[in-house]
Amino acid sequence: MKMSTRLILVACLSLPFLAACQKEDTTAVVEEAPVAKPATNDENDWAAYLTDVVRRNVGDASSIYLYTLPAADSxxxxxxxxxxxxxxxxxxxxxxxxxxxxxxxxxxxxxxxxLAVSSFEEAQPGSMNGVRVLFIGDAADSERVKEAVEPSGAAYQFVEAK
Structure with a gap:
């Protein structure tokens, strides 16, 4: 009798837990639309765009350094x-x-x-292991940045500005 009572008690106490485990999560995560590449050279628009691209590609990075330039006519x-x-x-x-x-x-x-290529000119081979370099720009410029970065041991990532 004691064993039956214990089994019933365990079953009763377990039901809410099992029901909670099987419950579907009905909350939907709404992701914001990406910020579009600015059509002008406005520094504020570019700052918002670059920040958004970095935020979407941050991954597991614990510290972020963003190197930006203003428009050439500034x-x-x-x-x-x-x-x-x-x-x-x-x-x-x-x-x-x-x-x-x-x-x-x-x-x-x-x-x-x-800027990216020049900053890696004096990097020691393997000195940037565990670091990721994100280049946001045109596909035509990506390969030369990648070639400059890779000897350092950093992982290279390209995001086309669009």
């Missing part, structure tokens, strides 16, 4: 390019930390590719 463009290049080179020369994402993008894909 005030102090060359100065901004040099500052970003100096920062990117310093970050790359330091070596990579597992889970880091380095992202490059701007209204001028070729110049952004130049």
């Amino acid at each position: 005030t102090d463009y060359e100065g901004e390019y040099e500052r970003q290049l100096d920062k990117a080179r310093t970050d790359v020369m330091r070596g990579g930390v597992q889970g880091t994402l380095l992202a490059y993008g701007s209204p001028d894909s070729a110049k952004s590719a130049d």
